[in-house]
Amino acid sequence: MPLPYFSSWHAIWRVKVQLLRGIVTVAGGLLTLAILVQIASRYLFRTSILGIEEVILYLAVWFYFLGSALGAEQREHISASLVDVLAIGETPKRWVHWFASLLAVIICAWMTWWAFGLVEWSWQMNMRSTELRVPVWLTQASIPAGLGLMTFYLLVECVDNLRHLVLRKEAP
Amino acid sequence: ATSLRLSTLFAPDESGTQAAEELAARVAERTEGEVTIDVYPASQLGDWTEVHAQLMQGAVDMAIQPLSTNVNPQMAIAWFPYLAPTYAEAREAYSANGYVADLVGDMIDEQNLALLGVYPAGMGGAGFAAEVPSPKDPDAEQGLRVRVWPGGTTHRTMMERLGFEVATVPWAELYTSMQTGVVDGQIGGTAEMTMANFADITETWVQYNDHLELAWIVINQQSLTRLAPEYQEVVRDVAQEITMERFEEVQAADQAQLESMREAGITVVTFSDEELTQFADVVRQDVWPEIADELGEEVMQRLEAAVAAD
Amino acid sequence: MNAIILFDVLLLVVLLLIGVPVPLCFAAAVLLLFLVGDFGSASFLVGAGFGQMSSLILVALPLYIIAGNLMGQGGIATRLVGLADAVFGRLHGGLGVVVIMTTAVFGAISGMASSAVAAVGKIMIPRMVERGYDRGYATALVSTSAVLALLIPPSASMIIYGWVSGTSVTASFLAPVLPGVLLVMLFCFWNRVLTRHMPLEKPAQAALPVVVRDIAGQTRRAALGLAMPMIILGCIYGGVTTPTEAAAIAVLYAIPISIWYYRELRFTELHGVLWRAGQTAGTLLVLVFFSAMLARMLTMENVPQMVLEGFLGITENPLLLMLLLNLFLLLIGMFMEDVSGILLATPMLMPLVQALEIDPVQFAAIIATNLGMGLITPPTAPILYFGALVGGSSLSRMLRPTLILLLGAYLPVVLLTTFIPALSLTLPAWVLGYGH
Ligand code: NA
Ligand code: NA
Numbered sequence: 001m002p003l004p005y006f007s008s009w010h011a012i013w014r015v016k017v018q019l020l021r022g023i024v025t026v027a028g029g030l031l032t033l034a035i036l037v038q039i040a041s042r043y044l045f046r047t048s049i050l051g052i053e054e055v056i057l058y059l060a061v062w063f064y065f066l067g068s069a070l071g072a073e074q075r076e077h078i079s080a081s082l083v084d085v086l087a088i089g090e091t092p093k094r095w096v097h098w099f100a101s102l103l104a105v106i107i108c109a110w111m112t113w114w115a116f117g118l119v120e121w122s123w124q125m126n127m128r129s130t131e132l133r134v135p136v137w138l139t140q141a142s143i144p145a146g147l148g149l150m151t152f153y154l155l156v157e158c159v160d161n162l163r164h165l166v167l168r169k170e171a172p
Numbered sequence: 173a174t175s176l177r178l179s180t181l182f183a184p185d186e187s188g189t190q191a192a193e194e195l196a197a198r199v200a201e202r203t204e205g206e207v208t209i210d211v212y213p214a215s216q217l218g219d220w221t222e223v224h225a226q227l228m229q230g231a232v233d234m235a236i237q238p239l240s241t242n243v244n245p246q247m248a249i250a251w252f253p254y255l256a257p258t259y260a261e262a263r264e265a266y267s268a269n270g271y272v273a274d275l276v277g278d279m280i281d282e283q284n285l286a287l288l289g290v291y292p293a294g295m296g297g298a299g300f301a302a303e304v305p306s307p308k309d310p311d312a313e314q315g316l317r318v319r320v321w322p323g324g325t326t327h328r329t330m331m332e333r334l335g336f337e338v339a340t341v342p343w344a345e346l347y348t349s350m351q352t353g354v355v356d357g358q359i360g361g362t363a364e365m366t367m368a369n370f371a372d373i374t375e376t377w378v379q380y381n382d383h384l385e386l387a388w389i390v391i392n393q394q395s396l397t398r399l400a401p402e403y404q405e406v407v408r409d410v411a412q413e414i415t416m417e418r419f420e421e422v423q424a425a426d427q428a429q430l431e432s433m434r435e436a437g438i439t440v441v442t443f444s445d446e447e448l449t450q451f452a453d454v455v456r457q458d459v460w461p462e463i464a465d466e467l468g469e470e471v472m473q474r475l476e477a478a479v480a481a482d
Numbered sequence: 483m484n485a486i487i488l489f490d491v492l493l494l495v496v497l498l499l500i501g502v503p504v505p506l507c508f509a510a511a512v513l514l515l516f517l518v519g520d521f522g523s524a525s526f527l528v529g530a531g532f533g534q535m536s537s538l539i540l541v542a543l544p545l546y547i548i549a550g551n552l553m554g555q556g557g558i559a560t561r562l563v564g565l566a567d568a569v570f571g572r573l574h575g576g577l578g579v580v581v582i583m584t585t586a587v588f589g590a591i592s593g594m595a596s597s598a599v600a601a602v603g604k605i606m607i608p609r610m611v612e613r614g615y616d617r618g619y620a621t622a623l624v625s626t627s628a629v630l631a632l633l634i635p636p637s638a639s640m641i642i643y644g645w646v647s648g649t650s651v652t653a654s655f656l657a658p659v660l661p662g663v664l665l666v667m668l669f670c671f672w673n674r675v676l677t678r679h680m681p682l683e684k685p686a687q688a689a690l691p692v693v694v695r696d697i698a699g700q701t702r703r704a705a706l707g708l709a710m711p712m713i714i715l716g717c718i719y720g721g722v723t724t725p726t727e728a729a730a731i732a733v734l735y736a737i738p739i740s741i742w743y744y745r746e747l748r749f750t751e752l753h754g755v756l757w758r759a760g761q762t763a764g765t766l767l768v769l770v771f772f773s774a775m776l777a778r779m780l781t782m783e784n785v786p787q788m789v790l791e792g793f794l795g796i797t798e799n800p801l802l803l804m805l806l807l808n809l810f811l812l813l814i815g816m817f818m819e820d821v822s823g824i825l826l827a828t829p830m831l832m833p834l835v836q837a838l839e840i841d842p843v844q845f846a847a848i849i850a851t852n853l854g855m856g857l858i859t860p861p862t863a864p865i866l867y868f869g870a871l872v873g874g875s876s877l878s879r880m881l882r883p884t885l886i887l888l889l890g891a892y893l894p895v896v897l898l899t900t901f902i903p904a905l906s907l908t909l910p911a912w913v914l915g916y917g918h
Contacts, residue, residue, distance in 0.1 A: 021753070021757040022753075024756065024757045024760035024761075024764075025752075025753050025756040025757050025760070027760070028544065028548065028756040028757070028759060028760050029756060031541070031544070031545075032545060032548070032730050032733050032734070035541070035545070035726065035727055035729075035730035036730050036731070036734060038727065039723060039727050039730070039731070042317075042337075042339055046337050047332070047337060047338065048328075048337075048338050048339045048340055050325065050328065053322060053340055053538060056538065056541060057536045057537075057538065057541070060536070060540075060541050060544070061532070061535070061536060063544060063760050063763070063764065064535070064544070064760075064763060064764045064767040064768065064771075065764060065768070066760065066764065067544075067757070067759075067760030067761050067762075067763055067764020067765070067767075068505075068761075068764035068765050068767065068768040069764070070757060070760060070761040070764065071761045071762070071764055071765040072503075074761060076761065076762075076765065077503035077504070077765070078503060078504040078505065078765055078766070078769060078819065078821075078822070079501055079503060079504060080498045080499065080501075080504060080817060080818055080819065080822070080862040080864075081498075081499065081500065081501030082499045082500075082501075082861055082862065083499075083500060083501050084501075085860075085861060085867075096500050096501065097501065099500065100497075100500045100501040100502045103497065103502050103506075103510070104502050104503055104506050107502075107506045107509045107510050107513065108506055108509070110509075110513060111506075111509050111513075111528075111772075114524045114525065114527070114528050115528050117523070117524060117525040117528070118525035118526075118528040118529050118532070120525075121229070121523075121525050125228065125243060125283075126243065127225070127242045127243055128242060128243075128245075129242070130221070130240065130241050130242060130322065130323030130325075131322070131323060131325060133245065136242065139536075140529075140532060143528065143532060143771075146764070146768070147768075150768075154503075177782065212781070212782075216781050217530075217778065217781065217782065218530055218533055218534070218778070219533070221533070222529065222530060222533035222534075225526070225529055225533075226526045226529070226530070229522060229523050229525065229526040229529075230522045230523070231521060231522045231523065231526035231527075341724060342537065342538045342539050342724070344539060344644065344645070344648050344649070344650060344651075345539065345650055345651065345652060345724050345725070347650055348650040348652035348653055348914060348916075349652075349724060351914050351915060351916075352652065352718070352719060352720070352721035352914065353721030354721055354722065354723060354724060
């Protein structure tokens with residue numbers, strides 16, 4: 001968990017994370033439910049509900065992208081880093097950590113910007129889903145939302161890494 | 173020299189991909205190599221709904237594939253059931269200056285695309301990994317579950333009217349789903365597609381002639397106008413040649429596929445003219461009113477008029 | 483373009499090794515190719531990635547994670563250990579066998595090797611050390627056998643392989659099962675050999691009726707947990723549901739079992755299970771998203787074809803090509819965990835697989851055994867490192883037994899899976915009639 005700098009910052013942070021977790025939980029629950037409804041409709045009502053797959057996928061993508069933002073908040077990255085395995089000094093390690101996290105912020109921000117481009121395009125073209133005719137940008141908005149939050153959490157991590165580098169404090 | 177990316181959903185050994193390669197070869201030859209077309213078969217650049225968006229954005233220049241209803245629901249006219257159940261009617265409606273081709277040309281013009289031609293893959297039908305109790309009775313309960321492709325709302329309604337249950341299963345899981353019995357059959361393809369993908373598990377093929385399975389030959393407008401005017405002509409001409417050649421041979425190609433189905437031990441159900449008319453009447457009467465919303469009033473009127481004129 | 487592609491892959495690996503989160507390494511590779519290439523607008527790439535990840539097949543992934551976490555928190559590991567202990571605990575080196583069997587069965591409940599390490603390692607490593615097993619050995623055994631979670635369905639890696647290669651997940655689930663069983667037998671053999679000279683505490687002997695009663699009791703305790711994989715497999719292979727739908731049923735089953743029957747999870751904790759699963763699945767799927775973008779660009783640049791020609795340029799002997807394929811996967815497995823490895827390697831290798839006439843279902847098993855081995859092959863060996871963390875052992879102490887298990891169990895299984903198609907195709911043929 002990131003260090004609490006100021007209490008108000010800390011409070012806002014916690015509310016935001018709680019909210020995010022709440023949304024992810026609800027999306028995950030509804031996602032499971034929608035699939036169960038799909039199975040039930042097939043065997044109990046002998047039909048398939050129009051558009052249920054679209055509902056499943058909409059919930060799924062929001063679940064994924066907001067879930068990944070939670071992962072960034074918890075700093076649970078999928079990593080293949082060799083830095084911690086190699087026998088090099090503490091200071092070089094911190095430099096590499098900081099540099100890697102800085103790159104992560106830049107790349108993630110760039111991708112967020114790209115994702116906005118897609119949402120904007122779908123909005124302009126008035127793209128709609130094939131079965132429910134829901135605007136496609138509503139689902140695609142999960143990408144910049146998730147990646148944007150990720151960028152924010154990565155930025156906080158990067159600042160933390162810089163602090164450890166400069167202040168030579170123990171990493172959290 | 174300009175190089176264009178062409179995407180198609182047909183597998184490398186299917187006739188649709190061969191047509192795409194033929195198109196590329198003729199364009200290269202007649203432009204003396206100034207315009208080359210790289211063919212990406214088997215949906216390598218994404219499934220057809222996704223490639224449709226990429227065509228609009230110009231990331232893919234050309235495609236031979238169905239077009240999605242994401243921007244315009246009226247695009248469902250491409251597979252509107254029993255709109256043209258015979259080869260002659262289908263050729264009339266879908267080839268250049270046919271009323272469907274005109275409608276589609278106008279629709280995709282707004283999407284930054286140009287219609288070059290159409291590739292009729294074959295007449296549609298349904299394949300089953302089971303025996304179909306009464307395939308020729310449009311009013312019987314068949315007790316079988318058929319997979320309809322995502323977005324195939326027209327065919328959901330039609331198959332339910334024809335006495336089937338409908339289900340949606342991802343394409344990649346369709347084969348094993350038919351094997352294990354999650355679904356009993358699939359609709360939305362041709363005999364050729366069924367032989368290519370489900371030959372060994374198909375027991376029955378019903379040649380409904382519900383729609384002409386076709387792939388539009390389309391190009392992004394900027395990709396087209398980027399070419400010199402004479403090369404634009406070449407691309408248009410070649411696409412039209414491919415279209416007309418396929419219309420000439422599609423009936424025979426379908427017959428050959430049905431024959432190889434019979435040889436493989438598949439029960440092939442075909443309809444006589446009267447039976448076909450009976451199915452067409454039932455669907456036009458009971459199903460069309462329910463799916464008319466997809467096309468809108470204006471298009472429906474044009475369609476009703478065309479059918480009445482026959 | 484060749485040089486740029488090579489540079490791009492190099493960039494990917496370097497960023498990976500300096501610790502940039504793996505999904506963003508893929509994103510960086512996308513970015514570089516985009517900036518130097520001719521791809522038009524960037525939004526189509528985002529659309530391509532998004533379109534690919536919006537797949538019902540992939541929805542199985544979060545659902546199996548939820549179900550696995552529910553069962554994991556619901557104390558199923560303790561019960562499986564109890565049962566395995568009742569059956570094998572009285573043998574010499576029996577606790578080793580208990581570890582192997584428990585991880586194998588736990589693998590049928592969870593699709594992730596890391597869950598198996600956490601659940602089984604926490605219980606078994608201290609117990610083994612207490613009874614005289616070497617800590618390094620105990621930790622190595624837990625880590626190496628945790629990889630069975632990949633090979634025994636449901637498996638996150640096989641869902642992703644099926645999705646990326648367009649192969650049926652239903653069939654891909656079955657392919658690595660027999661190689662997994664073979665691995666279990668080899669682990670048991672090496673356990674016998676390696677524990678021979680350890681100063682093990684003699685397990686208490688008991689009369690047969692006592693043993694039988696014990697086994698029956700433990701089976702009853704574990705039965706409802708053991709029923710979950712049966713239900714999943716029954717739904718899929720009994721023709722009731724697709725793999726994704728079976729996962730939802732598994733969740734539906736796991737909730738009441740873990741809350742009201744095993745009473746180890748409170749209803750209020752469901753929230754935690756769900757958002758943590760969202761976190762795990764989301765992190766994986768963002769990786770899927772960026773890798774789909776990269777794969778699309780590589781396809782547009784004809785890289786898979788170039789890879790094929792590259793391989794054919796080295797040799798045209800099919801046997802040697804198969805070995806090279808393994809070497810390539812081994813190399814990827816050394817530096818990447820299984821999911822990234824599958825996402826990167828599968829699209830690139832598919833033309834070669836087709837040229838060699840390897841069935842895509844067999845390739846599922848080849849890739850699973852290779853990249854599964856990669857999880858415990860340094861330098862990037864996340865499961866080995868995680869095991870060390872859980873077991874409190876130094877890596878150097880784990881090195882010898884790990885190496886023996888790698889060379890004496892994994893490597894033979896990888897080679898047998900590659901060269902004997904029947905090993906992976908028999909089960910799909912028998913259950914599904916696959917390949918006829
Ligand atoms: Na598993
Ligand atoms: Na590795």
